Amino acid sequence: MNITIFNTLSRKKEEFKPINPPHVGLYVCGPTVYGDPHLGHARPAITFDLLFRLLKYLDYKVRYVRNITDVGHLENDADEGEDKIAKKARLEELEPMEIVQYYTYRYHEAMRMLNALPPSIEPRASGHIIEQIELIKKIIENGFGYESNGSIYFDVEKYHKKYNYGKLSGRILDDMLSTTRVLDGQEEKHNSFDFALWKKASPEHIMRWPSPWSDGFPGWHAECSAMSTKYLGEPFDIHGGGMDLLFPHHECEIAQSVAANGKDAVKYWMHNNMITINGQKMGKSLGNFITLEELFTGNHKMLQQAYSPMTIRFFMLQAQYRSTLDFSNEALQAAEKGLNRLLAAGRALSKIKPSEKSTVDVSKLKNEVLEALCDDLNSPIAIAILFDWVRNINSLVEGKETITEGDLKTLVTTFNTIVKEILGLVDNQDEGSKNAELTGKLIEMLLEMRVQAKTNKDYATSDKIRDELNKLGVKVMDTKDGFDWEV
RNA sequence: GGUCUCGUGGCCGAGCGGCUAGGCAGAGGUCUGCAAAACCUCGUACAGCGGUUCGAAUCCGCUCGAGACCUCCA
DSSP, X not given: OXXXXXXXXXXXXXXXXXXXXXXXXXXXXXXXXXXXXXXXXXXHHHHHHHHHHHHHHTTOEEEEEEOBBOSXXXXXXXXXXXXXXXXXXXXXTOOHHHHHHHHHHHXXXXXXXXXXXXXXXXXXXXXXXHHHHHHHHHHHHTXXXXXXXXXXXXXXXXXXXXXXXXXXXXXXXXXXXXXXXXXXXXXXXXXXXXXXXXXXXXXTOOSOBOOSSOSEEEOTTHHHHHHHXXXXXXXXXXXXXEGGGIIIIIHHHHHHHHHHHSSOSEEEEEEEOOEEETTEEOOTTTTOOOBHHHHHHTOXXXXXXXXXXXXXXXXXXXXXXXXXXXXXXXXXXXHHHHHHHHHHHHHHGGGOOOOSSOXXXXXXXXXXXXXXXXXXXXXXXXXXXXXXXXXXXXXXXXXXXXXXXXXXXXXXXXXXXXXXXXXXXXXXXXXXXXXXXXXXXXXXXXXXXXXXXXXXXXXXXXXXXXXXXXXXXXEEEEETTEEEEEO
């Protein structure tokens, strides 16, 4: 099946054709590890995790590279402020690499809980200083970088004369020239929109490396160009990230690659949209961001309750990645209930008894879901189709619809593959630890006793068992031929 | 100010010229000792005003409103 991808470069959906099939190179901008992972980090992680899973399902050999930015990301993009990690280190009186280590670990933990598969390679900017220096050398050789006081800057104006600066973000250089002219404290740069490739470190700056130009550190944009090329070659297939990185980060990446190698490094650019809270973007400066831990524990003034990692994942998948997604308690609670219904149907599959003939068309499920996902990752449609099947599954359990043994096998495999492997929605209830197994057996023992009480019309006892279990968080449901329960 | 998105039923969210998703909430019903779950039925929504068309939520124009980027952010 062919995948179409909305390419930011052309602003159109394009058919995805890998450069070297069956191999696919996927690079996604990862976090700058100077703070706890938040709701915003979850969006690209889940979006590109879905793409990764889908591509693998379609038998592509995917190399998924997602970086860790641990140096060079400054407080503001005028190439002025302090390095984010250095600042955090100073505030916490820690070694910068302690900050990096701690928040990288926190990020990994959160991603694991969200069931986002680890990338194939997770390179760190600080581990690729040499590659970045080589890249900068090439840019200078080709005449697009200049030295100023030990720092190296990218000459955007010169680059634009030969190539097209702004083609990704739709920015027009002449407009930028006329609207930005204040150069307070930016004497090192020829133009305000020039960006740093290498920054000379001030004496007190801890994170510093030797280079031909000065002891210093690389500019923020250099790492992605250097590392994507190193691990995926040039050109490679897909580069992803949040929409907020479109400008200047990705625009600069393009300029760097083209300036160094004379050609574009990326075939398809993909950008996920933002999470909003009450219609407004979640952002550090707005003070309205929620960390993933707060979300998982419910420990935040805006949260009415805790939301499980799977609820968050499902919530995100219910919207297409290019739409903004508005966060609210109401929306998350709806997602939680919907997810439970979906997962309950998955569990109910084992209760279906095969019949002589099928009154449902199983073959359609897989095709329709894949078709939706292959259309620029339209996960909401895929989920809508799954819910049609939730209804079918429940009807099959009740015997209102029938299915042959062969079709049932297909249904079980297909449904589980889509939900668990492709959408990555796992059911915590079937994570079979010894304890969980024991608990399950104990609950069932109690419920057997309750059935006994019921047949004896001893409703006092039967209700007591149910109420006590409810108190412990076990939901009890009677069925035609017994009972059902969930935690 | 420049560039660009978007306004869909109570809420969230698909749809991108005709066949009017889905989830949650709500109403009624079936089942049941009760409850829960499940199932069935129900709401005819597309910011406003014009235009194109046999036909528009979907295309064009204007108006109103919201938001994003141009500063750090995924």
